[in-house]
Amino acid sequence: MDPPDHTRLRRLVSSAFTARAVARMEASIAQLVGEYLDGAAERETFDVLSGLAYPLPVAVICRMLGVPPADERLFHGWSAQLTRLFDGFDNHYDGNGETPEWMQGEVELHRYVNELVADRRKRPRRDDLISELLAAEDGGDVLSHDELVSTIVLLLVAGHETTVNLIANGVLALLRHPGHLAALRADPGTAPAVVEEILRYDPPVQLTVRGADQGLRVGDAKVPAGGLVFLLLASAHRDPEANPDPDRFDPNREQVRHLGFGFGPHFCLGAPLARLEGRLALAAFARRVRQPELVADPPPYREHVNLRGVSELLISHAGVTR
Template sequence: MATGAATGNQTAAQALLVEMLDPAVRADPYPVFTRIRELGPMVLPETGMVVFSGFADCDEVLRHPSSCSDGMKSSVVQRQIAEGITPQRTATPGFLFLDPPDHTRLRTLAQQAFSPKAVRALEPEIRALVGELLDAVAARGTGEQTPGAPFDVVSDLAYPLPVAVICRLLGVPLSDEPQFSRAAALLAQGLDPIMTLTGQASANADERLRADEWMRDYLGHLVAKRRAEPREDMISALIAAEEDGDQLTVDEIIATCDLLLIAGHETTVNLIANAVLAMMRAPAQWAALAGDPDRANVIIEETLRYDPPVQLVMRIAGDEMVIGDLCIAKGDSILLLIAAANRDPDAFDRPDVFDPDREGLRHLSFSKGPHFCLGAPLARLEARIALTELARRFPHARLAAEPVYKPNVTLRGLASLRLG
């Protein structure tokens, strides 16, 4: 277990971490994150876990060569397996939850679809799609400058855009989107550390298991179709790679596509909606973007710091690690509160202020090291086009209702954001 100068008592730490899971704080978890960060690094011996919430510590863990993503390396999991409590993993995980060399092999193959050249080639299609979506919004109103009735940024733009893009990349028929969107939403909730922090399974654990089985079965059938009739899509490319000797199994193809379907749209939805909400609460920023589309880049980077789509991540110490004053034992779990780190006053001036013009824009929201977000260039492109076009067409838009949040803790985001 970790040793060293961990601050804060364990009872207070555990209580704050459980409070972080409370749906009542989902609309604004940042006061809780502040209190957690003020306690400093937390050592929780009973769960074999260390929690970091400061920017420097989180940055160091993400970059550390012994920082692993495979949860099977956890000492707690290994002990449970030895005692017959937890069965070994039966489903092949996506590369997000693997370490080299498996992670390297799978990521290298998937990365072909997210290369700079491949992303640039998608720009005309993304622009056309954004135009169609906003045309539909404008058609419901009295003109393009002011919608005639409230519209929902999430359901009218932020959600359908990345879903259509990732479907096109993978070769998933868009007509099937309603079927897998519900499954993907449930699986995204599975990233929340409820069991880790409370010792109790989440209320919908069985439902998530069924969703996972359905998703893998659906993708398995799609892989079989692409094997028989290849197309210009990522599933066909992964199959071809397998046949060329990269030894990519059917389960690995399914797991990779499963991961990209969830991560490829859930986080981008959050990024677009969070950026709009931040500007609605700072109207001068919305007006500035409407007048200068080039501001979109700094708005996106500040949103990633100020209100990140991924609020926390988990790592495992693959070997003994020293982070700050803490010595972390091999096999310990490491919970990184990215949303807290991104508002660390030791790293940022006025951290709780949304300021796209701040000097030295930086954040940890796309991770660091070998797990740096594969889809970061695509997410930035989608968000840039969506935000600039939305502000250009509706420069006088304002909040029409209080935002509504999804229950997710890790992939925290809006379920509804109505403007008028």
């Protein structure tokens, strides 16, 4: 959407994702991270993806919205199906062939969210985001039912897959650079800088697309009105004019310039939450996991074009401290 429709919807939703609102979740997120790392102590090898990076963001966003813990597992499958649509894989549907996998996930997820919304209308709660969105009002304006359901679906998917990759890509970068892992272990206060450098060095979102509402020129290329522009964010991050020595992973950079959360009116609404989850997960991993080593390097990757992330990140370790 463009303004004024986008401005209106974002204003109604944004209060739940301010830095102050997200900061109130720090203790509960830290507890979840601790529980997942406790699980690593029970075995000699640990898959960072399935054991930490994957379950943490979905648990956080589901609990924010008020999804029952027993239903969290459903969102793993739905989210995986819908991200195939974002990538352009298997997204063609002519109405005559087999229903694409992403469409099944979309229908099931929307049905489930409709039921959640209906339940909150009958029994609103004080501590979940759906109830807050139902009560959100700005100058007499409120979200329609369809806007509410679509927004919740967006938050569930966007608040999950990208942060999974942020955490996994971060652990991978630290394991490949043991000096920086040791520095983070010695000083957890450096975790925010580590997160920003990961967003630049190995961003979860590799590219994005924008539509030109009027003709424009980009370098030597002419873009007609209505044309699509593919913006290669990961390439921009390796521009030496923006970040000197760009191929080096260095959380100690004086200034990190990246577009990991986008730019302008569509800047990622969940940036404070993603940063918090990344900071807590990486600092706890560095502090608690002793002598972690990659089992396979490079690890296997999922088949995605714009979402970059591993399908498994096995490590061996010498134990997990309390």
